[in-house]
Amino acid sequence: MDDQKKLFGMEVKKNIRVSVVENVVLNSSKKNIISQPICNPDTFVFDKDNLQNLPLQNLSLSLEHYITTLQCFCKEAIRLGNVGRGGFRICADEYVKPSPGCVVYNYHHELSEKFESQIRTKYNCSILNNGSEFSSISEFKNAIQKQVISSILILKIGTEDFPFLNDFFKSIRYYNLRKQIVLEIHFMEQNETRSDYIKLLTALMELKKSNCGTYWYERNWEFVKNKTITSREGVDCFTVNLFCYNASSISRRKSDDDVGRMDLPVVEPIGLGHMETADVKKNLAIFSKYAVKHQIFCQRVRRMGKIVDGGWDICDDERYRPKSPCLVYSFGINNDFSFDEDMERTYGCDVYAFDPSMESGDYNRSKHIRFYQVGLGDQNIRTESNWTLKTLKTLIKESGHENRRIDVLKMDIEGNEKQSLVEMIDSDALQNVLQLCVEFHTYFDIGAVRKLYDIGFRIFWSHQNPGAPLYTKDESFSYGNEISFVNINAT
Numbered sequence: 001m002d003d004q005k006k007l008f009g010m011e012v013k014k015n016i017r018v019s020v021v022e023n024v025v026l027n028s029s030k031k032n033i034i035s036q037p038i039c040n041p042d043t044f045v046f047d048k049d050n051l052q053n054l055p056l057q058n059l060s061l062s063l064e065h066y067i068t069t070l071q072c073f074c075k076e077a078i079r080l081g082n083v084g085r086g087g088f089r090i091c092a093d094e095y096v097k098p099s100p101g102c103v104v105y106n107y108h109h110e111l112s113e114k115f116e117s118q119i120r121t122k123y124n125c126s127i128l129n130n131g132s133e134f135s136s137i138s139e140f141k142n143a144i145q146k147q148v149i150s151s152i153l154i155l156k157i158g159t160e161d162f163p164f165l166n167d168f169f170k171s172i173r174y175y176n177l178r179k180q181i182v183l184e185i186h187f188m189e190q191n192e193t194r195s196d197y198i199k200l201l202t203a204l205m206e207l208k209k210s211n212c213g214t215y216w217y218e219r220n221w222e223f224v225k226n227k228t229i230t231s232r233e234g235v236d237c238f239t240v241n242l243f244c245y246n247a248s249s250i251s252r253r254k255s256d257d258d259v260g261r262m263d264l265p266v267v268e269p270i271g272l273g274h275m276e277t278a279d280v281k282k283n284l285a286i287f288s289k290y291a292v293k294h295q296i297f298c299q300r301v302r303r304m305g306k307i308v309d310g311g312w313d314i315c316d317d318e319r320y321r322p323k324s325p326c327l328v329y330s331f332g333i334n335n336d337f338s339f340d341e342d343m344e345r346t347y348g349c350d351v352y353a354f355d356p357s358m359e360s361g362d363y364n365r366s367k368h369i370r371f372y373q374v375g376l377g378d379q380n381i382r383t384e385s386n387w388t389l390k391t392l393k394t395l396i397k398e399s400g401h402e403n404r405r406i407d408v409l410k411m412d413i414e415g416n417e418k419q420s421l422v423e424m425i426d427s428d429a430l431q432n433v434l435q436l437c438v439e440f441h442t443y444f445d446i447g448a449v450r451k452l453y454d455i456g457f458r459i460f461w462s463h464q465n466p467g468a469p470l471y472t473k474d475e476s477f478s479y480g481n482e483i484s485f486v487n488i489n490a491t
Contacts (some may be wrong), residue, residue: 037095076293086111086112121247170206211245269445298315299317305342327338339410353372375413422445424454
């Protein structure tokens with residue numbers, strides 16, 4: 001990605017990029033500081049005896065439901081280590097963050113040097129790796145039971161570990177340590193048996209009984225079966241992040257509560273206006289930190305479209321779930337309709353897809369998907385490249401949707417969000433948009449993001465593009481951020 005190397009024509013050296021971010025602090029409003037864990041553990045319940053009677057397909061769906069249904073809210077799910085494989089999310093919220101001097105217990109995972117360096121720098125943690133300190137999951141269990149300070153458990157598990165997991169997870173409830181757990185689950189769906197599913201699901205339920213709730217998950221891109229642009233994809237590896245809590249101290253807030261408010265500087269949006277190089281770097285650093293902090297608790301996060309580039313995460317909670325007859329605006333297609341087709345197939349939505357770079361002309365792709373060779377801009381113009389650009393307000397009016405809710409608006413327009421987003425906010429074109437999914441490319445217009453927050457848009461999910469990493473001494477970011485918002489003011 002060219003944006004990784006340049007800031008609008010300005011070369012950015014690696015050592016400069018690192019130094020930009022590390023001293024930036026975003027101020028949170030004190031009245032919105034979360035003083036206790038927010039968890040809804042009852043949202044995911046299995047009947048252990050019933051598992052034995054479920055067909056294989058239902059067991060597979062139950063596993064997917066467990067992984068993609070969050071039980072707890074983490075506002076600051078920071079990334080340490082590589083933005084791709086070798087890095088992990090760690091919850092840095094006050095009540096569960098690692099204590100200074102904590103211990104990271106690693107079972108079978110190949111931790112990146114960057115992860116080890118960053119977690120030592122940030123929390124002064126020591127790391128015990130499988131092989132040098134213990135050679136089996138039993139020795140791993142015995143080691144952590146002796147620990148008297150907070151710990152992080154990182155486990156890379158496969159089918160061969162499933163028989164031992166139930167006993168291992170059951171043991172966690174018998175010692176009261178503040179800890180986090182990262183599970184990298186390798187599970188080749190086409191090869192697994194009913195017995196494998198039942199062993200894994202039973203073990204995961206033991207984690208729930210031990211008051212450990214999921215706050216993050218990801219499908220690991222490196223293990224996607226088929227990356228071709230026209231194929232639907234599966235994945236053989238999930239990472240699930242949990243933190244453990246005291247059941248008597250949790251808050252059971254509704255998933256639509258605005259729980260993670262964060263203040264940004266009150267400045268005017270700049271769009272394509274001029275900004276000094278030093279200010280660009282400062283604002284880029286602020287945005288990088290802001291982009292990975294969640295502001296609202298969406299429990300059911302579903303991926304529509306490809307697992308890799310081309311797919312997007314939407315909130316499937318009752319309040320924000322697209323309901324037929326639903327409407328989707330999709331900007332930036334690049335010949336990949338996987339997101340649009342999933343929205344049509346899953347929710348029955350009418351999808352209006354736009355991309356000025358596809359030389360196909362306007363056409364009906366399917367019963368519910370209509371494509372237009374038009375792009376999104378801050379004005380209605382014909383460009384030097386002979387592309388037609390129109391504002392969102394104009395497109396809504398021309399489509400006859402002025403009085404309709406747009407359930408999801410997705411935009412991946414390769415940097416043009418810098419000018420388009422400001423126009424969309426100022427023209428009130430977003431007032432009827434319920435969910436907004438945007439890929440930000442080397443973004444630094446803090447004023448526009450602040451205005452987006454002020455009109456009701458809250459971050460519920462974010463994904464860092466591993467192809468454009470941005471590293472500091474104690475945290476990992478990306479120049480490319482896919483951010484999903486819900487609009488708390490839309491009806």
